[in-house]
Amino acid sequence: MSIIDSAKSAAQTLVQGAMSKLVPLAPDSWIPGGVPDPLIARKHGLIGTPVSRLDGPLKVQGRARFSAEVDAADIAYAALVHAAVPRGRIATLDTAAARAAPGVILVMTHENAPRMNAPALFGSSPTAVGPADLPVMQDDRIHWNGQPIAIVLAETQEQADHARSLVVATYSIEPSITSLKAAKDAGPKPGLFMGEPLLTQIGDAEAFLSAAPYKIDHLYRTPRHNHNPIELHGATIWWDGDTLVIHDATQMVTAQGLTIAGVFDLKPEQVHILSPYVGGGFGSKGLWVHQIIGAAAAKLAGRPVRIALSREGVYRIVGGRTLTEQRVAIGAQADGCFTSIIHSGIAAMTPHNNMPEPFILGTKVGYGADSFKLSVETVEMDMVANTFMRAPGEAVGTFALECAIDELAAEIGMDPVDLRILNEPVKDPISGLPFSSRHIVEAWRRGAERFGWSERITTPGTRREGEWLIGMGCATGTYPYYRMPGAAARITLTRNGTATVEIAAHEMGMGTSTTTAIVAAERLGLPMDKIDVRYGDSTIPGAIMAGGSQQTAAIGGAVIAAHNALVAQLLKMAGNDSPLAGLTSAEVGSEDGALVKLDDPTRRESYASILNRAQMDSIVASEEASQPLEMMHWSMHSHSAIFCEIAVNSITAETRVRRILGSFDCGRILNPKTARSQFRGGMIMGLGMALMEETQFDERNGRIMNPSLSEYHIPVHLDVPDIDVIWTDIADPHTPMGAHGIGEIGITGTAAAVANAVYNATGKRVRDLPITLDKLL
Amino acid sequence: MPLIINGSPAPVPHDPRVSLLDLLRESLHLPGTKKGCDQGACGACTVLVDGERILSCLALAVQYEGREITTVEGLAGENGLHPMQEAFIVHDGFQCGYCTPGQICSAIGMAAEVRRGVPSHVSADLTADVALTREELQERMSGNLCRCGAHNGIIDAIRDVLETRETAV
Numbered sequence: 001m002s003i004i005d006s007a008k009s010a011a012q013t014l015v016q017g018a019m020s021k022l023v024p025l026a027p028d029s030w031i032p033g034g035v036p037d038p039l040i041a042r043k044h045g046l047i048g049t050p051v052s053r054l055d056g057p058l059k060v061q062g063r064a065r066f067s068a069e070v071d072a073a074d075i076a077y078a079a080l081v082h083a084a085v086p087r088g089r090i091a092t093l094d095t096a097a098a099r100a101a102p103g104v105i106l107v108m109t110h111e112n113a114p115r116m117n118a119p120a121l122f123g124s125s126p127t128a129v130g131p132a133d134l135p136v137m138q139d140d141r142i143h144w145n146g147q148p149i150a151i152v153l154a155e156t157q158e159q160a161d162h163a164r165s166l167v168v169a170t171y172s173i174e175p176s177i178t179s180l181k182a183a184k185d186a187g188p189k190p191g192l193f194m195g196e197p198l199l200t201q202i203g204d205a206e207a208f209l210s211a212a213p214y215k216i217d218h219l220y221r222t223p224r225h226n227h228n229p230i231e232l233h234g235a236t237i238w239w240d241g242d243t244l245v246i247h248d249a250t251q252m253v254t255a256q257g258l259t260i261a262g263v264f265d266l267k268p269e270q271v272h273i274l275s276p277y278v279g280g281g282f283g284s285k286g287l288w289v290h291q292i293i294g295a296a297a298a299k300l301a302g303r304p305v306r307i308a309l310s311r312e313g314v315y316r317i318v319g320g321r322t323l324t325e326q327r328v329a330i331g332a333q334a335d336g337c338f339t340s341i342i343h344s345g346i347a348a349m350t351p352h353n354n355m356p357e358p359f360i361l362g363t364k365v366g367y368g369a370d371s372f373k374l375s376v377e378t379v380e381m382d383m384v385a386n387t388f389m390r391a392p393g394e395a396v397g398t399f400a401l402e403c404a405i406d407e408l409a410a411e412i413g414m415d416p417v418d419l420r421i422l423n424e425p426v427k428d429p430i431s432g433l434p435f436s437s438r439h440i441v442e443a444w445r446r447g448a449e450r451f452g453w454s455e456r457i458t459t460p461g462t463r464r465e466g467e468w469l470i471g472m473g474c475a476t477g478t479y480p481y482y483r484m485p486g487a488a489a490r491i492t493l494t495r496n497g498t499a500t501v502e503i504a505a506h507e508m509g510m511g512t513s514t515t516t517a518i519v520a521a522e523r524l525g526l527p528m529d530k531i532d533v534r535y536g537d538s539t540i541p542g543a544i545m546a547g548g549s550q551q552t553a554a555i556g557g558a559v560i561a562a563h564n565a566l567v568a569q570l571l572k573m574a575g576n577d578s579p580l581a582g583l584t585s586a587e588v589g590s591e592d593g594a595l596v597k598l599d600d601p602t603r604r605e606s607y608a609s610i611l612n613r614a615q616m617d618s619i620v621a622s623e624e625a626s627q628p629l630e631m632m633h634w635s636m637h638s639h640s641a642i643f644c645e646i647a648v649n650s651i652t653a654e655t656r657v658r659r660i661l662g663s664f665d666c667g668r669i670l671n672p673k674t675a676r677s678q679f680r681g682g683m684i685m686g687l688g689m690a691l692m693e694e695t696q697f698d699e700r701n702g703r704i705m706n707p708s709l710s711e712y713h714i715p716v717h718l719d720v721p722d723i724d725v726i727w728t729d730i731a732d733p734h735t736p737m738g739a740h741g742i743g744e745i746g747i748t749g750t751a752a753a754v755a756n757a758v759y760n761a762t763g764k765r766v767r768d769l770p771i772t773l774d775k776l777l
Numbered sequence: 778m779p780l781i782i783n784g785s786p787a788p789v790p791h792d793p794r795v796s797l798l799d800l801l802r803e804s805l806h807l808p809g810t811k812k813g814c815d816q817g818a819c820g821a822c823t824v825l826v827d828g829e830r831i832l833s834c835l836a837l838a839v840q841y842e843g844r845e846i847t848t849v850e851g852l853a854g855e856n857g858l859h860p861m862q863e864a865f866i867v868h869d870g871f872q873c874g875y876c877t878p879g880q881i882c883s884a885i886g887m888a889a890e891v892r893r894g895v896p897s898h899v900s901a902d903l904t905a906d907v908a909l910t911r912e913e914l915q916e917r918m919s920g921n922l923c924r925c926g927a928h929n930g931i932i933d934a935i936r937d938v939l940e941t942r943e944t945a946v
Contacts, residue, residue, distance in 0.1 A: 056866035059874030060858065060881060062809020062849035069808035157803065158794040230813040230821055230924050231875040279811075279875030280924050311814040509872030509925045677869045681926025709818035709922060716919040718899075720928040722911070746926075 023632035024433055031633045032626040033436075033734030037560065038589060038598075039522055040668065040731045040738040046518045046528060047737065048729070050673035054514045054533075055277075055507065064277045068234030070247040072304035075236070076105050078294055079160035080309070081150040081167045082316045083142045086382045086702030087176035090140040090149060090169055097166040098152055103159030106301045107167070109150045113137045114296050116263050119287060123194065123354045126486065127258040127543065129287045131319065132352035132385040136263070136292045142171065143352065144384045145178075145702040146316030148289060151297050153305060176382040178702035180323070180348065188346050188377035191356035193393075198358055200430055203371030205329075208340035212331025216407045217342075219327050220400035221768040224695035226320035227389050228714055229508075231279020233318055234308035237294045243270045244295055249285045250275045253536060254486075254504045254543035256287045263292055273538040278508035281546065282685070283388035285508065288318050315707030320695055322348045322357050322386035324396050328404035330369075336414050338369035338423050343401060349378045353385035359397030362478045362748060365637055366401060368425035383702050388547060390685055391744035394479050395751070399689070399769065402475035402752030407765065415458075416474060416756070417448055417641075428635035436634035437732035437740075439665045440476065444641045446726060447663025448474075451643040460763035468647040470658075471761025477749025481636035481667075481732070481740045482550035483628040488542025489558035490622040491524070491566050495611040497593050499524050500532045501562075503555050506546035507535060509681075510743055511674030516555055518671055519737060523563050525590035541622050549638070549741025552670065556736025557625035563590070566621035570595055570607065573614045579603045630734050638666040638745040642683070642753040648761045653773035655758060657687055661724040666745060668731035668738035675742055680723045682746015688715045689747065690754035692770050778843040782807070783851030790838050797841055798822045798833040801848060809849040809878050813922070820921035823879040823886070824848050830886025849878035852885070861885055864934035872925030880921045884935045887917045891939070909939055 028034040039047060058064045083090075095107040116138060119130030134143055142149070150167050154160035177183050191198035209215055236247040244266060250256050250273065257271040264271075278285050294307035309317070324347045331340035347357035360374040389395070409416035421441050427434055448454070456472040457463050463470040490502040501520045507513045513533050521528040534540065544554045568585040575581065580588060580595055580603060589598050595610070597603035611619065630636065644660040662679050669675045692713040696705040706712045731738025751769060758776070759765050766775045779786035780800075787805055798815070801807045801824070813821030815834045822834040825847040852859040861881050864870070871877040891913075896903040899916040907913060914932050923931065 052866050053869070053871075055874070056871075057858065057862075059871060059877050060849075060862040060865050061853055062807075062811075062878040064874055065808065066811075066875065068812075069802065071806065156792065156795075157799060158792055162794075228924055229873070229875070230811070230819055230922060231873065232812060232814075278873060280873040282924070308812070311816065311818075509874065511872070673869050674872075677872055677925075677927060677930060680929055681872060684926035684928060685924075708816060709814045710816070714922060714924060715926075715928070716922060717915040717928050717932065718912070718919045720915070720926075723929055 020632055023629050026633065031629050032557065033630040036733040037736050037738065040733065042522065045522045047522055047670050048668065048672065051514055051518055051671050052673065053511060054517060066231055066277050066279050067236060067247045067249045067275060068306055068308040070236040072236055072238055074303055076153040076301055076303045076305050077157040077160045078297060078305050078307035079152045079164040080148045080313055081164050083145060083147045083149050085142055085171045085173050086145040086178050088142050088171045088173040090142065091172045092170045093149065094168040095150060098163040101159065101163040101166055103155040104163045105153040105155065105303065106297060107150055107152050108297045108300055110137050110139055114299060116292065116296060117265065119259050119263050119292065121354055127255045129252055129255045129259045131288050131387065132350065134352050136289045144382055146384055148293055148317060151293050153297055153301050176702060177380065178382055179699040183348060183379035183381045184346065186380065188379050191347065191358065191376035191378050193356060193358040198356060198360060198376035200364060200372055200374040202430065205340045205342050205371040205373035208371040209329050209331040209342060212339050213334050214332040214408065214412045215330065216404055216411055217329035218404060218407065218767055219325060220403060222324045222396040222399060223769060224320055224323050224697055225389055225689065225693050226315060226695050226712060227282040227284035228709065228712065229280025229282060229284060232309050232311060233285065233288065233290065233314050235291050235294055236304065236306050237298045238304035239299055243272060245272045246291055246295065247274050248291060249278045251278065251281045251285045251506050251508065251546035253538040255545065257538035259287055260291065264295070271538065274536060275506060276536040278506055281508040282390045283392065283547065284318050290317060311709060312707040315704045317384060319385045319387040321389035321392065324357050324359050326359055326400040328400045330404055330408050332408060332412060336412055336419050336422050338367055340371045341367065341369045342373045344373060344375040346377050346379050348381045350383055350385050351380045355386055355388060357396060358393035359400065362394040362398045363401050364430045365428055365478060365635060366476065367423040368429050372430065383697070390682065391479055391747045394744065394748040395689065398475065398477055398748045399751040399755070402749055403755050403767065406473065406756040406759065417444055417453060420444065420476060431635060433635040436636045436734040437667060437730060438637065438639065439728045439730050440639040440641065442728050443639060443663040443665040447641040447643055447661055450726060451661045453643060456760065460760050467650050469650050469761040470645065470647050471757045471759065472643065472645050473753045473756030473760055474641065474643045475749040475752035475756060477640035477642060477745050479549055479638045479741065479745040479748055481553065481631065481638065481735060482548040483553040483557055483631065484545060484548065484550055485628055486543040487554040487558040487625040488623060489562040490541055490620060491562045492618055492620045493566060493607055494618040495608055497526065497608060498530045498532065499526055500534060501559065502534045502540045503544055503558060504538065504540040504542050505535045505544040505551050505555055508546060510551065510678055511671055512551055514674060515552060515671050519556060520559055523559055523590065525592055525594065542624060549743040552739055553736055553741060554625065556739065560736055561623040561625045562621050565623040567595060569619055569621055570610050574605055574610045577613065578605045578610065580605055634734055638740040638742060640664045640745050640749055642749045644753045644757050646754060646757040646761055648758060648776060653776035655691055655771060657721055657754065659721055662746060664727040664745065665730065666727060666742050667735060667740035669727055669729050670737060670739055676725050678742050679725045679746045682744060683723055683750045684715050684720055686747040686750025687719065687754065689769060690751040690771055694770055780838065780841050781845045783848060789842055793837060793839050795838045796834055797836040797838045800838040801833065807848055807850050811875055811878055813876065820883060821876050821879040823883040823921065825882055825886050828889055830883050849882055852881065860938050864938045868930045868934040868937060869927065870930035870934040871927050876921060876923045880923065880931055883918060883921045888939055909936065
């Protein structure tokens with residue numbers, strides 16, 4: 001980092017520090033969301049009605065072109081060679097046979113790769129999304145078992161795949177840390193997440209714990225996980241003169257373009273990333289080394305390159321969720337009120353990346369208590385850089401916390417739902433901020449009633465149906481409301497009553513394109529079929545990452561800003577001959593293709609009329625969203641109560657999920673049809689996490705042992721019961737459209753609900769995921 | 778003898794290593810059939826060969842000379858979408874849409890198996906007609922993985938088609 005960068009960063013930290021002190025104290029009306037979004041009050045529009053996906057007809061016919069399916073003339077096919085040792089140097093790399101193989105165009109290694117800068121590490125600037133701070137194919141160093149050491153380009157995929165098998169590497173191996181024990185022995189380091197230390201202490205939690213009449217204190221373990229979207233990571237890449245074009249599967253077109261520009265010393269406008277369809281992401285579809293290697297090879301070969309990773313290739317170079325070891329200790333008074341919450345432990349990382357699995361985040365807002373001690377420390381291992389995976393932190397953190405709550409309830413002899421409601425905080429237990437919208441108790445009560453929770457038999461191991469033991473469990477899920485800075489929207493309104501809304505956002509199955517059309521139609525007062533939503537293109541202004549469950553809020557905020565700018569332009573254009581003359585944009589809204597005075601709908605003029613008089617075919621408004629200060633002014637979260645019923649076979653220990661219900665409190669639901677699917681999808685990933693998912697890591701050599709969908713098990717149709725989903729649908733008055741994010745809340749809490757049901761069925765506590773049958777026998 | 782893909786002839790590839798999947802995606806520009814693992818574990822590449830579902834990633838193209846292959850691109854007719862395609866939209870039987878072509882082709886192939894009375898692992902009586910329980914459909918579709926978690930919508934879509942529009946499949 002240069003001196004200037006350091007000074008900038010120090011100044012930024014000072015400003016942020018001042019903001020974080022002032023924003024909580026500011027009057028509500030100064031804060032975005034201080035005045036509720038007018039769309040919240042509109043009850044009879046498209047918002048809240050089920051709408052089928054607008055991209056549905058394309059997708060069911062296989063006509064949506066994913067990134068590795070884009071046509072290009074004279075395309076070259078890529079195959080990667082991966083290192084087979086965890087750390088060291090390449091001693092020899094023999095590519096002669098590969099180069100001589102039929103159809104081979106190029107073999108690129110560190111010896112002939114163009115010089116490139118290391119990608120800027122994720123989080124090192126607001127637009128940096130590099131997976132690690134390591135240079136890519138620039139030297140003979142090996143940093144993880146699976147690191148690409150060569151790329152073969154050939155005329156066909158078959159020729160490339162064959163030639164890659166002919167590359168012979170030898171290594172001089174250096175000492176590495178590939179076992180958790182060795183990593184712990186080397187010493188943990190304090191975890192830092194988004195610049196903040198992962199450490200919170202209020203009062204003397206250990207003292208409160210030892211004085212508490214009821215307490216539990218246990219260690220919970222979660223393994224590595226891989227995202228496993230069914231679409232393999234892949235890209236179609238070419239150079240158009242000095243411009244680099246990448247058709248990619250990514251959740252971050254803008255930031256990825258900027259980071260890649262830095263790698264190749266290009267101007268931002270010289271990198272064009274397109275990603276209109278993403279075949280599932282869950283945190284994994286971002287910048288990894290394959291796009292950089294592919295772009296470098298395309299440059300050397302002077303041809304377009306298709307680099308489609310094999311499934312094993314994805315495991316070798318796309319990191320997953322890391323392992324954690326978590327201590328949760330809770331102390332309670334005789335009446336069940338918590339006096340102490342301790343949640344601490346370690347997460348494994350690499351020396352070169354920036355993602356300590358922040359498993360305490362959910363605990364920071366879960367329950368009230370007299371004292372807290374929350375911390376995440378990291379230990380370093382030589383492995384592929386770990387990364388964000390659906391609900392990073394919360395997914396594994398709520399497993400430990402919510403199992404511990406269940407254990408404490410059993411200790412006290414209280415119903416676990418009652419214990420949770422008893423300890424419901426009135427304000428954010430750590431920051432002290434007021435909640436913007438928290439109706440978790442309602443979610444608990446409605447969920448419990450619908451599920452039939454009162455029929456649960458408290459004594460474990462006593463409900464039996466034939467050879468099956470039956471149990472019920474529950475847990476809370478939580479995930480923050482985020483709206484990241486930098487979002488923008490561009491609205492083009494035409495005289496014939498159509499609008500194009502452009503956002504640098506992503507559709508990987510969340511329903512973003514459909515929901516954006518719904519919201520834009522309501523905001524602009526146009527029918528949905530008059531709205532064209534364009535997204536997934538780095539040339540669109542602004543940056544909207546599909547992460548942190550923030551896309552809908554970020555898009556919503558950006559469309560509000562662009563709409564305001566559009567209204568101001570239209571009013572100016574309307575001039576003194578309009579029924580709207582003299583009104584300010586704050587007094588005017590959109591309705592039925594017209595601008596309308598909010599408190600006097602008789603004063604109106606249609607968009608067509610305004611544009612006609614001005615002799616304009618269309619106007620364009622492009623605007624950045626307001627700063628997301630609401631997140632510093634209120635404590636804002638999505639919530640859930642998950643209930644499940646499982647059956648464990650008393651002979652084979654096979655576990656089957658019979659029923660599961662998610663009761664959600666996530667603000668206003670914009671499109672119930674796609675929202676229900678997203679909730680269910682998260683819960684299904686939670687079922688996988690509970691019962692089967694584990695990336696097996698060979699501690700002898702740092703190699704992932706099950707890099708395939710045959711050996712890494714995810715839930716299949718027969719594992720997934722008909723999932724019941726309900727929601728409070730209470731709008732948050734302080735967010736765009738009253739909505740909260742819903743992409744990650746489904747996975748949080750689910751694994752704990754299953755584990756607690758397993759305990760209720762069998763009397764066995766499994767604190768080490770996944771709950772495979774060997775742990776129950 | 779050519780392969781017949783969605784009613785049109787396509788030449789057999791010269792390279793015997795070419796899978797049916799790669800022939801479709803890379804040579805014939807029919808990328809509707811998806812590659813999710815290339816090793817027979819995910820079902821995304823399911824196509825119909827003479828009406829039977831197979832995994833095209835495990836099939837060498839040269840083995841299919843003269844055979845009638847239907848891909849997702851060949852399902853919709855002049856009158857619009859295939860009923861299974863429509864039902865997937867109505868029941869939200871997909872999110873990202875990547876496993877979807879395989880799920881749809883697999884469901885159509887499965888419906889034919891059910892009509893022929895082919896039992897599954899969960900069929901209680903191997904000789905009786907197949908009862909279209911949820912579990913029966915789930916078992917028969919378990920070779921098609923979905924990571925977004927659209928399982929409920931997929932099974933609902935298939936049930937809807939098999940129960941109400943059986944003759945159309």
